[in-house]
Amino acid sequence: MLGGIVMKELELKYGCNPNQKPSRIFMEEGELPIKVLSGKPGYINFLDAFNGWQLVKELKKATGLPAATSFKHVSPAGAAVGLPLSDVEKKIYWVDDMDFEFTPLANAYARARGADRMSSFGDFISLSDVCDKETALIIKREVSDGVIAPGYTDEALEILKQKKKGNYNVIEIDENYVPKELERKEVFGITFEQGRNELKIDDDFFSNIVTKNKDLTKQAKIDLAISMITLKYTQSNSVCYAKDGQAIGIGAGQQSRIHCTRLAGSKADNWWLRQSPQVLNLPFKDDVKRVDRDNAIDLYIGEDYMDILSDGAWENVFTTKPEVFTREEKRAWLDKMDNVALGSDAFFPFGDNIERASRSGVKYVAEPGGSIRDDNVIETCDKYNMVMAFTGIRLFHH
Numbered sequence: 167m168l169g170g171i172v173m174k175e176l177e178l179k180y181g182c183n184p185n186q187k188p189s190r191i192f193m194e195e196g197e198l199p200i201k202v203l204s205g206k207p208g209y210i211n212f213l214d215a216f217n218g219w220q221l222v223k224e225l226k227k228a229t230g231l232p233a234a235t236s237f238k239h240v241s242p243a244g245a246a247v248g249l250p251l252s253d254v255e256k257k258i259y260w261v262d263d264m265d266f267e268f269t270p271l272a273n274a275y276a277r278a279r280g281a282d283r284m285s286s287f288g289d290f291i292s293l294s295d296v297c298d299k300e301t302a303l304i305i306k307r308e309v310s311d312g313v314i315a316p317g318y319t320d321e322a323l324e325i326l327k328q329k330k331k332g333n334y335n336v337i338e339i340d341e342n343y344v345p346k347e348l349e350r351k352e353v354f355g356i357t358f359e360q361g362r363n364e365l366k367i368d369d370d371f372f373s374n375i376v377t378k379n380k381d382l383t384k385q386a387k388i389d390l391a392i393s394m395i396t397l398k399y400t401q402s403n404s405v406c407y408a409k410d411g412q413a414i415g416i417g418a419g420q421q422s423r424i425h426c427t428r429l430a431g432s433k434a435d436n437w438w439l440r441q442s443p444q445v446l447n448l449p450f451k452d453d454v455k456r457v458d459r460d461n462a463i464d465l466y467i468g469e470d471y472m473d474i475l476s477d478g479a480w481e482n483v484f485t486t487k488p489e490v491f492t493r494e495e496k497r498a499w500l501d502k503m504d505n506v507a508l509g510s511d512a513f514f515p516f517g518d519n520i521e522r523a524s525r526s527g528v529k530y531v532a533e534p535g536g537s538i539r540d541d542n543v544i545e546t547c548d549k550y551n552m553v554m555a556f557t558g559i560r561l562f563h564h
Contacts, residue, residue, distance in 0.1 A: 173198050181209045199343035200314075204327045205335035207312055211290055213240050215314040218292030219339055221245060221399040226294035228367055228391045231411075234274035234301075235396075236281075236289040241404075241419065243285035245396045246277030246412030247388070255280070258440045260456045261304060272300040277412040279308060282433050283460045290314075290335075297322045305329070309457065316341035365559060367394050372532055372555040376540075377547045382555070385410070386507055386530040393509030394532055394561065400511070402562040405519075407434040407526060408507045414438075415526070423510070427519045431526045438503045438527070439467045439496060449485045458483065467491060503527030511561040513537040517546030524550045534560050 175192030189209050191198065207215065214237035221242060225233035231247035248270030256262040259280030268276070271293060279286050291305060293315035302322035305313060312335025313326065326336050350359045369387055371394070382390075389408040396406045400418045405426045407415035415434030417426035439445060440463060448466065450459055462483045465474040471490060474480060480487045508523050510533040520543060523531070531547060535556030547554045 176202070178209050178212075179206065199340040201338045203318070203323060203336040203338055205312060205330070205333050207335040207337060210239070211312055211335055214238070214290035215292060215312070215337055215339075217399045218242065218290065219314050221395060222292045222294040223341070224367065224395045224398070225392060228395060229388055232269075232271040232274050233294040234271065234278040235292045236275075236278045236286040237292065238285055238287075238289055241400045242278075242396055242413065242416060243289060244278040244281035244413055244416070245392060246274050246281070247392065248272075248274040249277075249411035251276060254441050254446070257446060259283075260459070264303065266300055266303070269298050269300045271295050271298055272304055275301050275304055279304070281412055281414050281437055282416070284464055285433075287457065287460075297326070299325065302326050307456075311335060312337065314339055363398065363561075363563075365398070365561070367391055367398070371557055371559075374535075374556045374558065375553060376535070376544050376556050377552060377554045379548070379551050379553045382530065382553050386505070386553070389507035390509060390530055390532045390555070393507050394557070397509055397511040397563075398561050399563055402511050402564060404563075405430050405508065405510045407431065407523075407528070408509070409434075409503075409505065409527075414506070423512070423515060424518055424522065426510075427508075427514075427522050431522055434503075434506065434526045435500055436464070436467060438500060439491075442491075442496075442499045444488075444491045444495065444499075448488055450483060451485055454483055467496065500525070500527070505529045507532070509533070511563070513540070513560075514543045515539060517542045519543075520546040520550070520552070524552075528552065531555070532557055534558055 174197055175190050178189040180187050181189040191212055218235045218237045221235050222233040225247055229247050233247050235245040236243045251273050259276045261276050288309050288311055290311050291313040296317035297315045298319055299321040302325040306325050306329055314337040316339055326334055347362055348359055349362050350357055372387055372390055393406040393408040396413050397404050403420050403423050403426050404418045406413050407430050414437040415430040417430030420426040445463055462474050465471060504527045506527040507530040508528045513534050513536045515537050529552055531552055531554040
């Protein structure tokens with residue numbers, strides 16, 4: 167249980183927007199399962215915190231590994247478990263200069279933050295385990311709104327309390343808190359009620375393999391679990407690409423599923439392109455900040471590369487002008503990406519989603535099934551020798 171003062175309600179500065187007052191979070195029965203250790207979290211901060219906490223708690227339960235997620239506007243920008251980082255991953259996540267031994271939780275947050283650094287800028291962090299000093303040191307150097315965890319070591323809390331001149335939001339949550347089975351929310355003065363989505367995602371969740379290739383590896387099951395649990399807390403429609411213990415591309419809130427697949431696929435592609443020699447060897451000036459490096463890399467690997475390579479622009483970031491990363495060179499590098507897992511929160515209605523996924527190295531797919539064109543989707547998976555499991559369960563989240 168939490169130490170210190172417990173509360174039944176907490177008044178907030180305002181709601182989603184400054185004109186939406188009054189604002190609060192409260193319990194109809196009992197006490198709030200949280201304690202604010204630093205800062206003054208807002209309405210959206212708590213939405214991110216509580217969704218993120220559920221995500222990492224389920225990831226930890228499904229994989230047995232510490233988990234972290236990076237939330238922005240009530241959807242995850244990244245989610246990961248605490249597998250070791252390679253030297254290349256440390257470099258693209260801007261943690262290769264940190265002179266300490268990374269703990270599993272630190273690895274998890276470095277991965278969650280690093281997958282899509284553009285989207286994670288100003289994130290709200292959720293951690294499955296007690297925040298340690300190493301994880302706090304990574305958080306300290308990033309632009310972030312706050313963090314929620316079941317506890318903090320004394321060293322970690324001291325580090326975090328110094329962030330934002332003492333105004334960084336640090337929330338401790340009771341890890342034993344169990345919410346009611348029914349959940350409610352109001353829209354336009356009308357109350358909605360539904361049973362909580364308590365679906366358990368484990369190895370058996372992917373047992374119904376419908377493709378010719380049925381070789382679902384242990385790592386693929388972990389990555390598919392990461393993908394599906396991430397989708398459970400992502401605004402729908404949504405798809406998630408995952409690889410090596412982390413989400414690498416999340417497409418959230420799109421009306422069209424193919425647009426989700428393209429959006430998430432482009433993010434997964436960017437994650438892989440950042441590991442290419444062309445990007446790893448970019449000649450940045452020593453005084454260029456990480457956020458400016460992120461912006462420069464995003465431009466360099468995209469269609470608007472001349473915005474950073476034109477005369478008068480590159481001089482602000484690089485010591486020498488980099489060569490253009492051509493479309494052919496990027497395609498050649500992307501063709502090396504493999505063993506990617508792809509999850510979808512609802513069925514794929516057409517094989518075009520699988521065609522797009524194949525260009526981002528997807529080998530494993532999980533989706534509910536149930537489309538009148540399931541045969542076409544299965545046939546397209548077989549065309550690329552993919553392994554696809556039908557889960558039979560939709561995972562919409564709104």
